[in-house]
Amino acid sequence: MNLSEIHYPRSVQEFLALVEKEKQLRIIAGATTFGIEQRTRYLSFEPAIACIHYIPELSSLHKTERMISIGAACTLASLEHIYPFDRAQARDLLRSIGTSAVRELATIGGHIMYPKRFLALWALLASLDAEVEFRSPSKTTIKNIWYLSDQDGLPNVEPNMLLSRVRVPLQSLDHLVIRRIGAGIFPEGDGGCLVSTASIDRRSVANFKLVIAGARAFRDYEAEQRIASSPFPILNKTIQSATRQYSESLRKSGFWNTDVLLPLIGQALQDLQRTRI
């Protein structure tokens, strides 16, 4: 049984000082993920634990005219009534994560920073162009969430960087399709999630994104551009051209099952085509 030293930083500054001091530090806010991973009676961690649940800045939710800013230690349960989870499909996706007793412990930070795969909400947040704010002793970095995946689409989370906030830009969601793929999406399952979002502005499609995330993350910028620049309602030939592009890029990835995903992408694009504004 390994025993760790437990620290309860009360501010981000205190936490960052701790990061500089402790070389092997485990950051914990909500604990669901490791709770599921660790099946033995006694828990085992790195030599030091930073329990960030007690940092008020990380547990707050702010709404501005342009975005929702979510502290990394906010529980998944606390997100149920805010954008984008005020939409039925997004709320259903949120509620597909464990049970309410799990979501009361699980945090958005733990969800995003899970190192082995992309969990249930990742594709939705990526399709909405969510930004993640990291703090380190020397700097604050803001990145698009997409940059938490590497060139091969694998998770690429940096150790000992504190994810402090997740910012979701507010936009009108005229089209939202969420499809769960395969078996469990949290956290040991082999499934994934396909999310397609768009807003339609003055008879043209704007902000179209289609993200697939599970063991890896997938997105095709060229196909998205073909749709995003087209007038609305979208012509059949545009849909066909984008579908061909998706087919090629899925095959090229050498990872995704094109036979399974292409019909789902086709359905999402048809849904977009039929969107009423």
Next chain:
Amino acid sequence: MNIEFTLNGTAQKANISSAQRAVDVLVGQFDIHSLSANCLNGKCGGCLILLDGNPVYSCVMPAFLLRERRVETLEAFHKTKEFAIISSEFQKEGIDACCAGENAFMLLAVYLAKKSLSPSDEDIREALANAYCDCIAPEHYIRTLRSAIHRLDTVRKTP
């Protein structure tokens, strides 16, 4: 290390280590016999507690996260009106969970009754998903809980 938290309305001090799960501290140091750690991965509900008023699994929660939190277990409600009415209604209707499910089903019933006098079916199902027991049919549970909450409402309105 020592931590302080509130257990069933009383301030408590516990000596914990990083290796301990919350359920083990609550059972081992505070004799909370309503809890059991059966599955250790948050499925059965035997370890369900109310943490700051909401149901969570204490088996997937490290003990150090109890610090400065408000914990309620079924023991906190044993002498309440809610518990008495729900328990008698459950007995009357033959709602009888096995030992693993007993804590979760009763705690969730009291939680729902305290939260609202007219919980929606969705709220009840959502809460019920936190417990696992083959001995109870969900529809039977929902009907009985509704009837218990109705009785509770009548009792509260009686001068």
